[in-house]
Amino acid sequence: MQDRDLSAVLNAELGDESLYRFAPGSRAVAGSPAVLAHESYSIAVHLNADGYRLSFWRTGRELAHGWASSVSSVVGAAVLWAEGSGLERLSAAYPFVKFSELQLAYEQGRAKEVQWRIVLESASAGYRELVDLASKDKFLGELFPQLGHRFTLSENENSDHALASVFLARPEWFVIFRPDGEGFEFEGGVGVVISYLLSKLA
Amino acid sequence: MTFNGDPYAYFQGGDAVPQWTKEVRSAIDNPGVNLAVDLGGLPSEEGWTAMDVFQASAERGKVGWQNGPGTDWGMRQIQISSFDDPGLAGRIDWYMNGADVNSEMTGSLLPPGVG
Numbered sequence: 001m002q003d004r005d006l007s008a009v010l011n012a013e014l015g016d017e018s019l020y021r022f023a024p025g026s027r028a029v030a031g032s033p034a035v036l037a038h039e040s041y042s043i044a045v046h047l048n049a050d051g052y053r054l055s056f057w058r059t060g061r062e063l064a065h066g067w068a069s070s071v072s073s074v075v076g077a078a079v080l081w082a083e084g085s086g087l088e089r090l091s092a093a094y095p096f097v098k099f100s101e102l103q104l105a106y107e108q109g110r111a112k113e114v115q116w117r118i119v120l121e122s123a124s125a126g127y128r129e130l131v132d133l134a135s136k137d138k139f140l141g142e143l144f145p146q147l148g149h150r151f152t153l154s155e156n157e158n159s160d161h162a163l164a165s166v167f168l169a170r171p172e173w174f175v176i177f178r179p180d181g182e183g184f185e186f187e188g189g190v191g192v193v194i195s196y197l198l199s200k201l202a
Numbered sequence: 203m204t205f206n207g208d209p210y211a212y213f214q215g216g217d218a219v220p221q222w223t224k225e226v227r228s229a230i231d232n233p234g235v236n237l238a239v240d241l242g243g244l245p246s247e248e249g250w251t252a253m254d255v256f257q258a259s260a261e262r263g264k265v266g267w268q269n270g271p272g273t274d275w276g277m278r279q280i281q282i283s284s285f286d287d288p289g290l291a292g293r294i295d296w297y298m299n300g301a302d303v304n305s306e307m308t309g310s311l312l313p314p315g316v317g
Contacts, residue, residue: 025249035248044248048305053298057248065242065299098299126208149211149222149272160245165269167220169213181268184218 006047007034013075020082038082045074056081056090056097061158063087063107064099111157112144119147126168127151130190137194139202153201163201166193223267226276230283230290239280242299244273252298252306257314284311 007022014020025032025044033044033055046053052074056064064087068074077094087107091097105114116135123131130151134140143153143163152162169175175187176196186196205222214221229235241255250258256277262270263278284290296307310316 025251032249032251037248042248044250046251046303046306048303050302053301053303055246055248060247062246065301067301124206124208124211126211148206149220149267167213168208168211169218169220171208171212175213175218177268179269181266 006045009071010034010036010045010075010078013071014079018079020079022078036078036082041082041084043078043081045078054078054097056087056099058107061106063103064090064097066094066097068094068096106157112142115157116141116145119145123147124168126171130166130168130174130193133190133194134197137198140194140197143201153197164197166197220267222272223275226279230279233287233289233293235293237280237294238297239277239294240297240300241303242297252296252303253309255298256296256307256311260311260313281311281313 007024010022014022020036020038022034022036022045025035033046035045036043040059042057044055044057051067051069052071054066054068054074054077055062056066066077068077073094073096077090077097080090080093085093087097087099087104091099102111102114102118105111119131120135127147131145131147134145134151134153140153143155144157144159146152146154146162149167151166153164154160154162164176166174166176169187172189173187174190174193176185176193177183178185186193188196205225210222210225211220213219214224229237241252241259244255244259245262246255246258259274259277260281263274263276263281265274267275280290280294291307291311294307296303
C-alpha cells in the first residue's frame with residue numbers, strides 16, 4: 001500500500017465530518033508514514049507486515065509508540081491523542097500504546113528530575129561516584145544528564161548538544177577529549193573531574 | 203550492538219579507544235555474526251521511516267564516538283562497512299522499540315545518492 005493510499009484508508013475511517021486528516025509524511029517517499037497533525041500533537045502511522053506501527057508526538061518529541069492491528073484502533077488512538085488526552089488516558093483506552101517513565105516525565109514537565117534518578121539508579125560501579133557527586137552539585141545537578149558509553153551533561157532536557165562528555169577509561173580514572181577528538185582535554189580521578197567540569201561549565 | 207558495562211568502557215590495550223568500539227567493529231566485520239539493531243530512542247521526526255532514522259544517525263556519527271553518542275557512531279560503522287560488504291544488510295535484523303521494522307529498511311544502507 002502506498003503512503004497516499006494509507007492516508008486515504010485512515011481518512012475514510014475518520015469520516016468526512018472529522019476535524020482531523022491524515023497526510024503523507026514529510027519525506028513523501030515510498031514507505032513513508034501517514035501523519036495526522038493537530039496543534040502541538042501529531043501521530044505517524046507506518047504500515048508494516050505485522051500491522052500498523054504508530055508513534056505519538058508532541059511539540060516535536062516522540063512520547064509514545066505502539067502497534068495496532070486494525071484501522072479503527074489506529075484512528076481511535078490518533079483522535080484521542082490529537083484531542084490532548086495525555087499518555088495515561090491514551091494507554092488506558094488503547095493498551096497497545098507504550099511509553100517510558102522518561103517520556104511520561106517529559107509530558108509532565110519533570111524530565112530532568114526523573115532522568116537524574118534513572119541515571120543514578122542505572123550507573124555502573126565505575127560511573128556511580130561521578131554521577132552521584134555531579135547530581136549533588138548545585139550547578140551540575142541543574143544540567144540534564146545522560147549515561148551510556150559516556151556520561152554527558154546538557155543545558156536542559158530539550159538540548160541535543162552535550163556541554164561535556166566524560167569517559168571511564170579505567171577504574172577510577174576518567175578522560176575528557178578535546179573538541180577535535182584528538183587527545184585528552186583533561187583526565188583524572190572523580191574529584192578533579194568534578195572540579196574541572198565546574199571550572200569549564202559554571 | 204550493545205556492549206555495556208565497565209569492562210567494555212575501559213580503554214584496553216594501551217590505546218585511547220574504549221573496548222566497546224572494538225567489539226562493535228569486530229561484530230560488523232565478522233560475517234558469521236548476525237546483528238540486531240534497535241533504532242528506538244534515536245532522534246527522529248514525525249514523518250520519518252526507520253530508514254530515515256538510520257540515515258540521520260549515521261550522518262551524525264561522522265563526528266566519531268569521542269564527540270557524539272555511541273549509537274550514532276555504530277550506525278556510521280554499519281554504513282561504512284556496507285560499501286564493501288553487500289551482504290551486511292542481510293544479516294541485520296532491524297527493530298524499533300523492540301518491534302520488527304525490517305520492511306522499512308529495504309534498499310541500500312549507503313548515504314542517499316551514493317552507490
